[in-house]
Amino acid sequence: MSGGEECRVAFMWDDSFEQFDNGINHPVRRGRFRAVRDYLWDQGLLGNGHTLEMRAEPLPEELLRIVHTTDYIQMVRQISETGVGDIDIDTPGFVGIYDTARSLCGGTTTGVDAILNGEIDHFVSPTGGFHHAFPDHGGGFCVFNDIAASVCLLQSRGVNRVLIVDLDVHHGNGIQHYFYDRSDVMYVSIHEDPEWMYPHSGRVEECGSGEGIGYTVNVPLPMDTGDSGYQYAFDQVVSPLMEFFQPEFIFMLPGFDTHFLDPLAHMVTTTSTVRYTTTKIHAAAHKFSDGRLAVVSGGGYHKDALRWGVATVISVLAMLPYSAPEESPSLTEDRETWDEIHSAVETVRNTVFTILGL
Numbered sequence: 001m002s003g004g005e006e007c008r009v010a011f012m013w014d015d016s017f018e019q020f021d022n023g024i025n026h027p028v029r030r031g032r033f034r035a036v037r038d039y040l041w042d043q044g045l046l047g048n049g050h051t052l053e054m055r056a057e058p059l060p061e062e063l064l065r066i067v068h069t070t071d072y073i074q075m076v077r078q079i080s081e082t083g084v085g086d087i088d089i090d091t092p093g094f095v096g097i098y099d100t101a102r103s104l105c106g107g108t109t110t111g112v113d114a115i116l117n118g119e120i121d122h123f124v125s126p127t128g129g130f131h132h133a134f135p136d137h138g139g140g141f142c143v144f145n146d147i148a149a150s151v152c153l154l155q156s157r158g159v160n161r162v163l164i165v166d167l168d169v170h171h172g173n174g175i176q177h178y179f180y181d182r183s184d185v186m187y188v189s190i191h192e193d194p195e196w197m198y199p200h201s202g203r204v205e206e207c208g209s210g211e212g213i214g215y216t217v218n219v220p221l222p223m224d225t226g227d228s229g230y231q232y233a234f235d236q237v238v239s240p241l242m243e244f245f246q247p248e249f250i251f252m253l254p255g256f257d258t259h260f261l262d263p264l265a266h267m268v269t270t271t272s273t274v275r276y277t278t279t280k281i282h283a284a285a286h287k288f289s290d291g292r293l294a295v296v297s298g299g300g301y302h303k304d305a306l307r308w309g310v311a312t313v314i315s316v317l318a319m320l321p322y323s324a325p326e327e328s329p330s331l332t333e334d335r336e337t338w339d340e341i342h343s344a345v346e347t348v349r350n351t352v353f354t355i356l357g358l
């Protein structure tokens with residue numbers, strides 16, 4: 001199918017998503033996903049005959065065992081049974097976390113399976129994109145790595161060239177780790193400068209190793225990058241890489257936490273950037289990947305920024321009308337910020353693009 005025809009778009013859901021509860025003061029608290037879903041119904045983006053809601057099954061345990069160590073799985077199980085202990089300093093444990101984490105990751109694997117079976121072209125999950133989860137530990141609100149598990153699923157079904165475009169404001173250190181030495185999975189991340197931003201990785205020099213050199217691409221951007229700076233960086237880096245790599249499947253983390261309302265970051269974008277990047281990635285999916293595109297939420301810790309962002313993505317993929325309410329970030333175009341953006345982009349192009357022969 002080519003872009004322009006009507007795409008089949010699923011919104012992944014299961015009531016168990018709401019069981020993931022880090023407590024009332026945590027950025028990932030109960031009610032976060034429900035608010036997104038209610039908003040989509042209110043805006044006519046669900047229940048309209050153009051999109052469908054798809055029931056998410058939990059992440060299969062056989063995939064879990066491929067991407068995580070036995071010791072780590074056992075540790076999560078134990079925390080889940082007793083309620084004692086934490087996944088990491090910022091990722092509290094609670095009774096039932098094992099099943100709930102599998103359920104959240106299952107939005108991604110169920111959606112990928114449905115794309116592979118030809119039931120849908122694209123899906124959007126209000127959760128997933130747990131890019132800080134490693135084989136043997138979690139952190140950064142992430143328990144299990146749904147992307148790593150989904151790549152295993154894809155490759156077991158003969159889909160080999162997978163592109164992950166991670167626009168979350170934080171660097172996806174877990175995803176990077178899984179695929180660092182591989183050229184069949186390209187990981188491209190635009191994020192806020194690791195100098196001050198969690199998880200303090202994702203410098204341009206981290207660009208893969210061995211076979212994978214050039215297939216990890218990190219673009220750290222300054223605070224106050226704003227919509228135009230962000231879109232410039234995307235065009236200069238992500239667009240040519242999509243053309244070069246010609247992926248068979250694309251994952252996108254839209255970066256809802258780059259929004260100016262987000263309490264954890266300082267990138268100062270609006271949903272116009274979500275619309276911009278989704279439109280380009282959607283077009284690339286139809287050009288190279290037979291339309292196969294999975295959108296997983298990743299971060300997004302302001303209720304409005306998150307629901308406006310998810311609504312924007314669905315409106316682009318399903319070609320339905322939607323506009324977010326008026327957004328007015330306070331941002332002054334600043335010469336120094338632009339110098340830093342240009343310098344980050346140039347460094348990527350001079351290193352990674354040179355390695356790849358672009």
Ligand SMILES: [Zn+2]
Nearest residue numbers: 007121291317
């Ligand atoms: Zn489409």
Ligand SMILES: [Zn+2]
Nearest residue numbers: 168169170299
């Ligand atoms: Zn994030």
